[in-house]
Amino acid sequence: MNRQVTHLVFLLGLVATPLCPANPPVDPEKVNAPIHFQKIVLNDRYYCDGVTAGDINADGYIDIVAGPFWYEGPRFQKRYEFYEAVALPPAESPSNSLFSFVHDFNNDGRNDILVIGRVHKHPARWYENPGTLGELWKSHFVFERVRGETPTLIDLDGDGTPQLICHWDGRWGWIQPQVGDPTEPWKFHAIGAHEDWPQFYHGEGVGDVNSDGKLDLIINDGWYEQPASQDATEWIFHRGKFSHDRGGAQMFANDVDGDGDQDVISAINAHGWGLAWYEQRAAGDDTRFREHLIMGDRSLEDALGAAFTQPHALDLADIDGDGRKDIVVGKRVWAHGPEGDIEPGAAPVLYWFRHTRGTDGTVRYVPHLIDDSSGVGLQVSAVDVNADGLTDVLTASKLGTFLFLNRGPKYDSRRDIDHRPGESRSTLGAPTCSLPAGAHPARTERLGLAVGSRRHSRRRPLPPFPRGSTPRRPTGAAQLPVEYHPLCF
Numbered sequence: 001m002n003r004q005v006t007h008l009v010f011l012l013g014l015v016a017t018p019l020c021p022a023n024p025p026v027d028p029e030k031v032n033a034p035i036h037f038q039k040i041v042l043n044d045r046y047y048c049d050g051v052t053a054g055d056i057n058a059d060g061y062i063d064i065v066a067g068p069f070w071y072e073g074p075r076f077q078k079r080y081e082f083y084e085a086v087a088l089p090p091a092e093s094p095s096n097s098l099f100s101f102v103h104d105f106n107n108d109g110r111n112d113i114l115v116i117g118r119v120h121k122h123p124a125r126w127y128e129n130p131g132t133l134g135e136l137w138k139s140h141f142v143f144e145r146v147r148g149e150t151p152t153l154i155d156l157d158g159d160g161t162p163q164l165i166c167h168w169d170g171r172w173g174w175i176q177p178q179v180g181d182p183t184e185p186w187k188f189h190a191i192g193a194h195e196d197w198p199q200f201y202h203g204e205g206v207g208d209v210n211s212d213g214k215l216d217l218i219i220n221d222g223w224y225e226q227p228a229s230q231d232a233t234e235w236i237f238h239r240g241k242f243s244h245d246r247g248g249a250q251m252f253a254n255d256v257d258g259d260g261d262q263d264v265i266s267a268i269n270a271h272g273w274g275l276a277w278y279e280q281r282a283a284g285d286d287t288r289f290r291e292h293l294i295m296g297d298r299s300l301e302d303a304l305g306a307a308f309t310q311p312h313a314l315d316l317a318d319i320d321g322d323g324r325k326d327i328v329v330g331k332r333v334w335a336h337g338p339e340g341d342i343e344p345g346a347a348p349v350l351y352w353f354r355h356t357r358g359t360d361g362t363v364r365y366v367p368h369l370i371d372d373s374s375g376v377g378l379q380v381s382a383v384d385v386n387a388d389g390l391t392d393v394l395t396a397s398k399l400g401t402f403l404f405l406n407r408g409p410k411y412d413s414r415r416d417i418d419h420r421p422g423e424s425r426s427t428l429g430a431p432t433c434s435l436p437a438g439a440h441p442a443r444t445e446r447l448g449l450a451v452g453s454r455r456h457s458r459r460r461p462l463p464p465f466p467r468g469s470t471p472r473r474p475t476g477a478a479q480l481p482v483e484y485h486p487l488c489f
């Protein structure tokens with residue numbers, strides 16, 4: 001059976017299979033009701049491929065961390081450089097900052113930043129928050145290489161110390177700081193048997209797959225079950241591929257069909273096509289998963305509502321506030337340059353997929369376009385950055401660093417777009433955006449944005465990258481903070 005036919009079979013099976021009749025009916029208006037996002041360009045240069053959030057200056061407001069900068073919340077009109085910032089030509093290879101994680105690694109009350117670069121090129125480092133502004137941060141060597149394309153920092157075993165999921169020396173496991181000596185290099189702890197895992201492994205995540213209260217490690221080839229006792233050295237590996245293609249990026253466990261067990265969500269090929277959820281179907285101790293297609297290739301776009309390549313960054317969060325977790329995912333822009341993309345000229349889109357379940361239990365993820373001129377890198381973060389109770393979306397790609405403020409279902413975006421340059425809009429709540437006179441049209445054109453447009457053209461040309469442009473330091477980078485004017489759309 002070829003791949004497209006396989007996908008169609010899964011799709012038809014999904015529609016035809018009643019799963020949980022007790023669920024409330026799906027209201028078409030609710031399923032299709034848009035959530036409005038206000039786009040804020042935090043940076044229009046390429047510094048990094050990942051973005052996260054956390055309170056860096058301990059003022060109680062969430063800040064945004066992307067590459068060499070942290071952006072001060074809740075207004076995000078000041079950014080601070082914590083390691084030397086060098087903008088990269090977008091057509092070239094990925095940057096030296098693919099993932100950022102915020103945690104107080106030395107327990108001094110100030111959140112620090114862990115930065116992960118390319119799998120085969122960059123050691124992991126964490127940067128120590130000095131608690132003062134105006135200086136670059138001291139960096140600490142963490143580990144030689146972080147193998148696997150989608151590391152996650154999480155307290156996996158509940159011992160109070162976060163661990164970074166990866167594989168090393170042919171075994172899956174984690175690296176973590178040394179207790180009592182956080183500035184020393186981290187140690188690797190193996191949980192699985194030796195196998196020949198590729199360093200550029202696709203598809204990894206964390207979730208409680210067997211619902212025993214302990215987080216398990218999920219990889220595209222199966223899942224490692226965390227043992228009941230922390231003294232057990234090896235975790236049971238439940239072998240069984242999720243994606244039978246290359247594999248995805250971030251993977252999640254979530255009870256998608258509401259039958260009480262944890263299903264798994266993953267991209268099918270992080271450099272090709274596809275997004276799926278995998279229904280857990282237990283048979284004795286041998287848990288099996290059945291693939292349900294959420295998004296396929298271009299041939300299934302009309303049937304499933306969206307199609308884009310390179311879904312290399314995902315997050316799971318409740319975007320519409322209905323209590324169910326939705327999927328945020330976009331097209332990774334030129335992962336390895338234009339030649340490495342099946343559709344290098346397609347729009348760099350960002351979507352959220354609304355999780356819905358009908359009266360007959362039918363699960364459907366309904367795609368909603370957030371933006372078509374930014375895309376993703378390797379790490380997106382769905383976080384409520386302005387504490388209004390709505391989950392916002394952060395992205396970083398070769399086109400820059402972006403904040404999409406969730407404005408809910410009733411927001412009138414024309415209020416933002418029709419204002420005059422230089423005019424502030426404090427009535428909308430933080431952040432307050434203001435545009436320097438003259439900057440708006442020029443920057444908009446450079447990013448290839450049609451202001452106010454929500455149309456998604458399949459064949460829309462990629463925004464003009466400054467090919468061969470000379471990397472440059474940001475204006476005033478050495479003297480911090482840099483005040484700037486976020487662009488809002």
Ligand SMILES: [Ca+2]
Nearest residue numbers: 055056057061
């Ligand atoms: Ca803060």
Ligand SMILES: [Ca+2]
Nearest residue numbers: 104106108110
């Ligand atoms: Ca600290």
Ligand SMILES: [Ca+2]
Nearest residue numbers: 208210212214
């Ligand atoms: Ca478990």
Ligand SMILES: [Ca+2]
Nearest residue numbers: 255257259261
């Ligand atoms: Ca389930």
